[in-house]
Amino acid sequence: MGERTVGRPVVAISPVQQMLASGTGALLTSIFVTPLDVVKIRLQAQQTPLHQASACEPAPWGGITRPSKWKCFLYCNGLMDHIYVCQNGTSCTSWYKTPTHFSGTLDAFVKISRHEGLRSLWSGLPPTLVMAVPATVIYFTCYDQLRDFLRFGLGLQGSHVPLVAGGLARLGAVTVISPLELVRTKMQSRRLTYSELRVCIRSAVAQDGLLSLWRGWGPTVLRDVPFSALYWFNYELVKAHLCEQSRVPQANFSISFTAGAVSGAIAAVLTLPFDVVKTRRQIQLGEMDTMGVSLNKTTSTWHIMKEIWADLGYRGLFAGFMPRVIKVAPACAIMISSYEFGKTFFQKMNLDQVSM
Numbered sequence: 001m002g003e004r005t006v007g008r009p010v011v012a013i014s015p016v017q018q019m020l021a022s023g024t025g026a027l028l029t030s031i032f033v034t035p036l037d038v039v040k041i042r043l044q045a046q047q048t049p050l051h052q053a054s055a056c057e058p059a060p061w062g063g064i065t066r067p068s069k070w071k072c073f074l075y076c077n078g079l080m081d082h083i084y085v086c087q088n089g090t091s092c093t094s095w096y097k098t099p100t101h102f103s104g105t106l107d108a109f110v111k112i113s114r115h116e117g118l119r120s121l122w123s124g125l126p127p128t129l130v131m132a133v134p135a136t137v138i139y140f141t142c143y144d145q146l147r148d149f150l151r152f153g154l155g156l157q158g159s160h161v162p163l164v165a166g167g168l169a170r171l172g173a174v175t176v177i178s179p180l181e182l183v184r185t186k187m188q189s190r191r192l193t194y195s196e197l198r199v200c201i202r203s204a205v206a207q208d209g210l211l212s213l214w215r216g217w218g219p220t221v222l223r224d225v226p227f228s229a230l231y232w233f234n235y236e237l238v239k240a241h242l243c244e245q246s247r248v249p250q251a252n253f254s255i256s257f258t259a260g261a262v263s264g265a266i267a268a269v270l271t272l273p274f275d276v277v278k279t280r281r282q283i284q285l286g287e288m289d290t291m292g293v294s295l296n297k298t299t300s301t302w303h304i305m306k307e308i309w310a311d312l313g314y315r316g317l318f319a320g321f322m323p324r325v326i327k328v329a330p331a332c333a334i335m336i337s338s339y340e341f342g343k344t345f346f347q348k349m350n351l352d353q354v355s356m
Helices: 015-047 105-116 118-122 125-153 160-190 194-208 210-214 217-246 253-270 272-291 301-312 321-355
Strands: 070-076 081-087
Touching (some): 015 125, 105 118, 125 160, 125 217, 160 210, 160 217, 217 253, 217 272, 253 272, 272 321
16 A cells, blocks of 8 residues: 655644644543553452562562562553552552452442542552653654654655654653653652652762663663554554545544554554563562662563563463553554544644634
């Protein structure tokens, strides 16, 4: 299928308008997707109460022992994965509440809403938005700018353009946000003031070098860059195909939503092994941070992958197949359709201003 775009759109939108569209999409995605993850965490907490979950046990992928007062878990707001650290349950009151028994996902939604109020479904969301919204804005704005530069600045055509632009945009966003996420984790786990945080970061840089601020960057890049490249490659193809079938010149909300869900699901499945590794590595780093220790064993991405393969075989690398697809596909669909809707809104607004 050939590219149909031969020139720039009649009315372009500015980078600021792209940022506003992507920021709005990011907020909407978080609002819709966060309750799913909150319910998932509450169901997991029910199966493994805090006093059991944080009991002293060796982490099979890191060669370290979890101390009895800590518990690390991942929290996803539909945009990013964030590490959350519990200390004696004090910072996890939202996750480990009084024992209400849930028989399933729907039952958990109903009981949490009824007994704890609707706001409980968005527990922990505001602090994560400080990182997730800027990361999403950088990522989506950079993608559009890079894609247009490759097409119209360098004259490149073909389906490889979104693949390259998507990978590079994600690489840039991860590189910018990675140190900030590390800082957020330190503040949340150790409850540091800003002056204490500055001293902590300075000592870490002095001890391990400036690159220590990008610890965990490798596994994140290894998952997110291929995911983004595959996502945008498939999204542009599916969108063009659906536009052709519907005989419309520009994608509407339903076409963007469908293309986003399909391409998100495909990318999620193909990058699942890297997601498994990244999750383990992220939890490991969270535990290291809370303990203030360094690892004695090699913990590279490939080393963790080989350990999983040796222990569990190929199934270990594809663990959590359905939960990842169920989480990623709707998040991608909501984000991209909101973003495209925002861009269309600004295009019409700019067109009205030009024709006045």
